[in-house]
Amino acid sequence: MTLSDIEFPTPSEDADCRPVREILDRIADKWSLYIFVALKDGPVRFNALRRQIDGISQRMLTITLRQLERDGLISRTHFPTIPPRVDYELTAVGRSLLAPVMALVTWADSNRDVIEQARRQHDQTR
Amino acid sequence: MTLSDIEFPTPSEDADCRPVREILDRIADKWSLYIFVALKDGPVRFNALRRQIDGISQRMLTITLRQLERDGLISRTHFPTIPPRVDYELTAVGRSLLAPVMALVTWADSNRDVIEQARRQHDQTR
DNA sequence: CCGAATCCTCTTGGATACTG
DNA sequence: CAGTATCCAAGAGGATTCGG
Numbered sequence: 001m002t003l004s005d006i007e008f009p010t011p012s013e014d015a016d017c018r019p020v021r022e023i024l025d026r027i028a029d030k031w032s033l034y035i036f037v038a039l040k041d042g043p044v045r046f047n048a049l050r051r052q053i054d055g056i057s058q059r060m061l062t063i064t065l066r067q068l069e070r071d072g073l074i075s076r077t078h079f080p081t082i083p084p085r086v087d088y089e090l091t092a093v094g095r096s097l098l099a100p101v102m103a104l105v106t107w108a109d110s111n112r113d114v115i116e117q118a119r120r121q122h123d124q125t126r
Numbered sequence: 127m128t129l130s131d132i133e134f135p136t137p138s139e140d141a142d143c144r145p146v147r148e149i150l151d152r153i154a155d156k157w158s159l160y161i162f163v164a165l166k167d168g169p170v171r172f173n174a175l176r177r178q179i180d181g182i183s184q185r186m187l188t189i190t191l192r193q194l195e196r197d198g199l200i201s202r203t204h205f206p207t208i209p210p211r212v213d214y215e216l217t218a219v220g221r222s223l224l225a226p227v228m229a230l231v232t233w234a235d236s237n238r239d240v241i242e243q244a245r246r247q248h249d250q251t252r
Numbered sequence: 253c254c255g256a257a258t259c260c261t262c263t264t265g266g267a268t269a270c271t272g
Numbered sequence: 273c274a275g276t277a278t279c280c281a282a283g284a285g286g287a288t289t290c291g292g
Contacts (some may be wrong), residue, residue: 002127003231004244005217019242020235023237023238023241024230024231026158026161027230028152028155028159030265034147039212045273045274046273046275047273047274049145054143057265057267058274059266059267059275060265061263062274062275065276069248070248071241072243072244072245072247078140078274081273082206083273084274085273086270089274093237093240093244097233097237100233101228103225103226104150104226105150106226107222107223111219111222111223112145112146112149115149115197115198115199115219118196118198118219119196119198120196121198121285122195122196122198126264155284171253171254172253172254172255173274183286185255185257185287186284188255189284190254204254208253209253210253210254210255210292211254249255
Protein backbone atom coordinates (compact mmCIF):
# COMPACT_ATOMS: atom_id res chain seq x y z
CA MET A 1 0.00 0.00 0.00
CA THR A 2 1.23 3.46 -0.83
CA LEU A 3 0.32 6.73 0.76
CA SER A 4 -1.82 7.73 -2.18
CA ASP A 5 -4.05 4.75 -1.53
CA ILE A 6 -5.27 6.37 1.61
CA GLU A 7 -8.12 8.59 0.66
CA PHE A 8 -10.13 10.20 3.33
CA PRO A 9 -13.77 10.30 3.05
CA THR A 10 -15.32 9.94 -0.24
CA PRO A 11 -18.67 9.05 1.25
CA SER A 12 -18.50 5.44 0.20
CA GLU A 13 -15.35 4.88 2.21
CA ASP A 14 -16.72 6.56 5.26
CA ALA A 15 -17.55 3.36 7.08
CA ASP A 16 -14.06 1.97 6.51
CA CYS A 17 -12.67 5.17 7.85
CA ARG A 18 -14.19 5.02 11.29
CA PRO A 19 -11.91 2.36 12.85
CA VAL A 20 -8.91 4.29 11.61
CA ARG A 21 -10.21 7.39 13.33
CA GLU A 22 -10.77 5.51 16.55
CA ILE A 23 -7.16 4.39 16.51
CA LEU A 24 -5.81 7.81 15.63
CA ASP A 25 -7.88 9.38 18.37
CA ARG A 26 -6.35 7.02 20.86
CA ILE A 27 -2.82 7.70 19.70
CA ALA A 28 -3.49 11.40 19.59
CA ASP A 29 -4.79 11.77 23.11
CA LYS A 30 -2.98 13.89 25.63
CA TRP A 31 -0.60 11.30 27.07
CA SER A 32 -0.29 8.18 24.87
CA LEU A 33 2.48 9.62 22.73
CA TYR A 34 4.64 10.35 25.73
CA ILE A 35 4.13 6.92 27.21
CA PHE A 36 5.23 5.44 23.92
CA VAL A 37 8.39 7.48 23.87
CA ALA A 38 9.10 6.65 27.50
CA LEU A 39 8.86 2.93 26.76
CA LYS A 40 10.91 2.95 23.60
CA ASP A 41 14.06 1.50 25.18
CA GLY A 42 12.47 -1.32 27.18
CA PRO A 43 10.33 -2.07 30.24
CA VAL A 44 9.69 0.71 32.74
CA ARG A 45 8.03 0.58 36.15
CA PHE A 46 4.94 2.55 37.06
CA ASN A 47 6.50 5.25 39.19
CA ALA A 48 9.47 5.54 36.86
CA LEU A 49 7.04 6.33 34.06
CA ARG A 50 5.34 8.85 36.29
CA ARG A 51 8.59 10.66 36.96
CA GLN A 52 9.66 10.45 33.33
CA ILE A 53 6.47 12.00 31.96
CA ASP A 54 6.40 15.47 33.35
CA GLY A 55 3.02 16.65 34.56
CA ILE A 56 1.06 13.42 34.28
CA SER A 57 -1.10 12.51 37.26
CA GLN A 58 -1.27 9.02 38.73
CA ARG A 59 -4.84 8.79 37.60
CA MET A 60 -4.19 9.64 33.96
CA LEU A 61 -1.13 7.39 33.83
CA THR A 62 -3.21 4.46 35.02
CA ILE A 63 -6.08 5.18 32.66
CA THR A 64 -3.90 5.66 29.61
CA LEU A 65 -1.84 2.57 30.35
CA ARG A 66 -5.05 0.51 30.61
CA GLN A 67 -6.27 1.75 27.25
CA LEU A 68 -2.99 1.03 25.54
CA GLU A 69 -2.94 -2.41 27.13
CA ARG A 70 -6.46 -3.08 25.89
CA ASP A 71 -5.38 -2.17 22.37
CA GLY A 72 -2.52 -4.65 22.61
CA LEU A 73 0.13 -1.96 22.27
CA ILE A 74 1.74 -2.43 25.66
CA SER A 75 2.01 -5.35 28.06
CA ARG A 76 1.84 -5.33 31.83
CA THR A 77 3.90 -7.65 34.01
CA HIS A 78 3.10 -7.87 37.69
CA PHE A 79 5.73 -9.20 40.11
CA PRO A 80 4.09 -10.26 43.40
CA THR A 81 7.01 -9.12 45.50
CA ILE A 82 6.93 -6.85 48.52
CA PRO A 83 6.80 -4.06 47.66
CA PRO A 84 4.94 -4.93 44.47
CA ARG A 85 6.48 -4.21 41.12
CA VAL A 86 4.80 -3.72 37.75
CA ASP A 87 6.64 -3.42 34.48
CA TYR A 88 5.17 -1.90 31.35
CA GLU A 89 6.61 -2.71 27.97
CA LEU A 90 5.80 -2.20 24.31
CA THR A 91 4.44 -5.26 22.53
CA ALA A 92 5.56 -6.18 19.02
CA VAL A 93 2.63 -4.23 17.60
CA GLY A 94 3.47 -1.34 19.89
CA ARG A 95 7.04 -1.30 18.71
CA SER A 96 5.87 -1.16 15.10
CA LEU A 97 4.06 2.04 15.98
CA LEU A 98 7.21 3.51 17.45
CA ALA A 99 8.69 4.46 14.08
CA PRO A 100 5.82 6.73 12.97
CA VAL A 101 5.56 8.20 16.47
CA MET A 102 9.24 9.01 16.65
CA ALA A 103 9.07 10.52 13.16
CA LEU A 104 6.47 12.91 14.52
CA VAL A 105 8.53 13.73 17.59
CA THR A 106 11.60 14.29 15.47
CA TRP A 107 9.65 16.59 13.19
CA ALA A 108 8.33 18.60 16.13
CA ASP A 109 11.82 18.92 17.54
CA SER A 110 13.31 20.02 14.21
CA ASN A 111 10.62 22.58 13.51
CA ARG A 112 9.92 24.17 16.86
CA ASP A 113 11.92 27.30 16.04
CA VAL A 114 10.12 27.79 12.74
CA ILE A 115 6.76 27.37 14.42
CA GLU A 116 7.51 29.67 17.31
CA GLN A 117 8.65 32.34 14.91
CA ALA A 118 5.50 31.93 12.83
CA ARG A 119 3.45 32.38 15.99
CA ARG A 120 5.27 35.53 17.04
CA GLN A 121 4.94 36.99 13.58
CA HIS A 122 1.25 36.14 13.41
CA ASP A 123 0.55 37.56 16.86
CA GLN A 124 2.21 40.88 16.21
CA THR A 125 0.71 41.33 12.75
CA ARG A 126 -2.83 41.41 13.94
CA MET B 127 19.83 13.91 14.22
CA THR B 128 18.90 10.31 14.83
CA LEU B 129 15.97 8.95 16.74
CA SER B 130 18.14 7.97 19.67
CA ASP B 131 19.10 11.60 20.15
CA ILE B 132 15.59 12.35 21.31
CA GLU B 133 15.48 11.69 24.96
CA PHE B 134 12.44 12.66 26.90
CA PRO B 135 12.81 14.18 30.19
CA THR B 136 16.01 13.82 32.00
CA PRO B 137 15.29 16.80 34.23
CA SER B 138 17.97 18.95 32.68
CA GLU B 139 16.34 18.71 29.26
CA ASP B 140 12.92 19.43 30.60
CA ALA B 141 12.88 23.04 29.52
CA ASP B 142 13.88 22.12 25.98
CA CYS B 143 11.14 19.59 25.94
CA ARG B 144 8.24 21.93 26.52
CA PRO B 145 8.08 23.53 23.05
CA VAL B 146 8.12 20.07 21.52
CA ARG B 147 5.17 19.10 23.68
CA GLU B 148 3.28 22.21 22.72
CA ILE B 149 3.71 21.33 19.06
CA LEU B 150 2.77 17.70 19.55
CA ASP B 151 -0.29 18.67 21.55
CA ARG B 152 -1.40 20.86 18.69
CA ILE B 153 -0.86 18.16 16.09
CA ALA B 154 -2.46 15.60 18.31
CA ASP B 155 -5.68 17.44 18.98
CA LYS B 156 -8.99 16.08 17.85
CA TRP B 157 -9.14 17.58 14.34
CA SER B 158 -5.74 18.83 13.14
CA LEU B 159 -4.69 15.46 11.77
CA TYR B 160 -7.77 15.20 9.59
CA ILE B 161 -7.40 18.71 8.26
CA PHE B 162 -3.88 17.84 7.25
CA VAL B 163 -4.96 14.76 5.39
CA ALA B 164 -7.77 16.66 3.72
CA LEU B 165 -5.33 19.28 2.43
CA LYS B 166 -2.66 16.90 1.24
CA ASP B 167 -3.52 17.18 -2.47
CA GLY B 168 -3.87 20.95 -2.68
CA PRO B 169 -6.10 23.89 -1.73
CA VAL B 170 -9.58 23.19 -0.40
CA ARG B 171 -12.43 25.57 0.33
CA PHE B 172 -14.00 25.96 3.74
CA ASN B 173 -17.24 24.12 3.17
CA ALA B 174 -15.50 21.43 1.15
CA LEU B 175 -13.28 20.77 4.17
CA ARG B 176 -16.35 20.67 6.33
CA ARG B 177 -17.98 18.02 4.17
CA GLN B 178 -14.74 16.07 3.84
CA ILE B 179 -14.12 15.82 7.57
CA ASP B 180 -17.00 13.85 8.91
CA GLY B 181 -18.42 15.10 12.18
CA ILE B 182 -16.55 18.37 12.52
CA SER B 183 -18.60 21.41 13.46
CA GLN B 184 -18.24 24.76 11.79
CA ARG B 185 -16.93 26.16 15.02
CA MET B 186 -14.17 23.61 15.50
CA LEU B 187 -13.16 23.78 11.86
CA THR B 188 -12.71 27.55 12.13
CA ILE B 189 -10.83 27.33 15.42
CA THR B 190 -8.50 24.57 14.29
CA LEU B 191 -7.78 26.27 10.98
CA ARG B 192 -6.88 29.47 12.82
CA GLN B 193 -4.46 27.63 15.10
CA LEU B 194 -2.77 25.86 12.21
CA GLU B 195 -2.54 29.15 10.36
CA ARG B 196 -0.96 30.80 13.40
CA ASP B 197 1.62 28.04 13.51
CA GLY B 198 2.46 28.66 9.88
CA LEU B 199 1.36 25.20 8.79
CA ILE B 200 -1.47 26.27 6.51
CA SER B 201 -2.20 29.44 4.54
CA ARG B 202 -5.50 31.15 3.96
CA THR B 203 -6.43 32.87 0.73
CA HIS B 204 -9.52 35.04 0.62
CA PHE B 205 -11.13 35.85 -2.74
CA PRO B 206 -13.42 38.87 -2.38
CA THR B 207 -15.98 37.53 -4.79
CA ILE B 208 -19.69 37.21 -4.23
CA PRO B 209 -20.27 34.81 -2.72
CA PRO B 210 -16.91 34.94 -0.95
CA ARG B 211 -14.44 32.13 -1.35
CA VAL B 212 -11.65 31.08 0.99
CA ASP B 213 -9.00 28.51 0.12
CA TYR B 214 -6.89 26.71 2.68
CA GLU B 215 -3.60 25.16 1.69
CA LEU B 216 -0.59 23.57 3.33
CA THR B 217 2.50 25.76 3.51
CA ALA B 218 5.96 24.38 2.80
CA VAL B 219 6.40 23.65 6.50
CA GLY B 220 2.99 22.07 6.60
CA ARG B 221 3.84 19.81 3.68
CA SER B 222 6.98 18.68 5.47
CA LEU B 223 4.76 17.49 8.31
CA LEU B 224 2.63 15.52 5.90
CA ALA B 225 5.07 12.60 5.68
CA PRO B 226 5.08 11.76 9.42
CA VAL B 227 1.33 12.31 9.60
CA MET B 228 0.61 10.00 6.70
CA ALA B 229 2.95 7.41 8.20
CA LEU B 230 0.71 7.42 11.27
CA VAL B 231 -2.45 7.18 9.21
CA THR B 232 -0.99 4.35 7.18
CA TRP B 233 -0.01 2.53 10.36
CA ALA B 234 -3.49 2.93 11.80
CA ASP B 235 -5.03 1.62 8.61
CA SER B 236 -2.70 -1.37 8.44
CA ASN B 237 -3.19 -2.34 12.07
CA ARG B 238 -6.85 -1.75 12.72
CA ASP B 239 -7.71 -5.45 12.53
CA VAL B 240 -4.97 -6.39 14.96
CA ILE B 241 -6.09 -3.74 17.40
CA GLU B 242 -9.75 -4.58 17.19
CA GLN B 243 -8.98 -8.22 17.84
CA ALA B 244 -6.83 -7.29 20.82
CA ARG B 245 -9.71 -5.27 22.20
CA ARG B 246 -12.23 -8.07 21.80
CA GLN B 247 -9.87 -10.56 23.42
CA HIS B 248 -9.15 -8.19 26.28
CA ASP B 249 -12.82 -7.43 26.87
CA GLN B 250 -13.91 -11.05 26.99
CA THR B 251 -11.02 -12.16 29.19
CA ARG B 252 -11.97 -9.98 32.11
C1' DC C 253 -20.29 31.16 1.31
C1' DC C 254 -17.59 32.06 5.26
C1' DG C 255 -17.51 32.96 9.34
C1' DA C 256 -18.24 35.26 14.66
C1' DA C 257 -20.78 35.07 19.04
C1' DT C 258 -23.43 33.01 22.53
C1' DC C 259 -25.00 29.38 25.29
C1' DC C 260 -24.84 25.09 27.26
C1' DT C 261 -23.30 20.22 27.85
C1' DC C 262 -20.18 16.66 28.73
C1' DT C 263 -15.70 14.99 28.89
C1' DT C 264 -11.06 15.43 30.56
C1' DG C 265 -8.21 15.57 34.05
C1' DG C 266 -6.20 17.37 38.60
C1' DA C 267 -6.31 16.99 43.85
C1' DT C 268 -6.96 14.29 47.55
C1' DA C 269 -7.66 10.41 50.39
C1' DC C 270 -7.70 5.53 50.95
C1' DT C 271 -6.29 0.14 49.97
C1' DG C 272 -3.23 -4.22 49.31
C1' DC D 273 5.04 0.56 45.23
C1' DA D 274 1.05 0.43 42.60
C1' DG D 275 -2.92 1.32 42.32
C1' DT D 276 -8.61 2.66 43.30
C1' DA D 277 -12.37 5.99 44.50
C1' DT D 278 -14.43 10.35 44.88
C1' DC D 279 -15.01 15.06 44.11
C1' DC D 280 -14.67 19.10 41.49
C1' DA D 281 -12.86 22.62 38.06
C1' DA D 282 -11.65 23.84 33.48
C1' DG D 283 -12.01 23.50 28.84
C1' DA D 284 -13.43 21.17 24.61
C1' DG D 285 -16.82 21.05 21.63
C1' DG D 286 -21.95 20.90 19.77
C1' DA D 287 -26.21 23.64 18.55
C1' DT D 288 -27.94 27.68 17.31
C1' DT D 289 -28.26 32.31 15.87
C1' DC D 290 -26.62 36.33 13.59
C1' DG D 291 -23.42 39.23 10.33
C1' DG D 292 -20.57 40.52 5.89
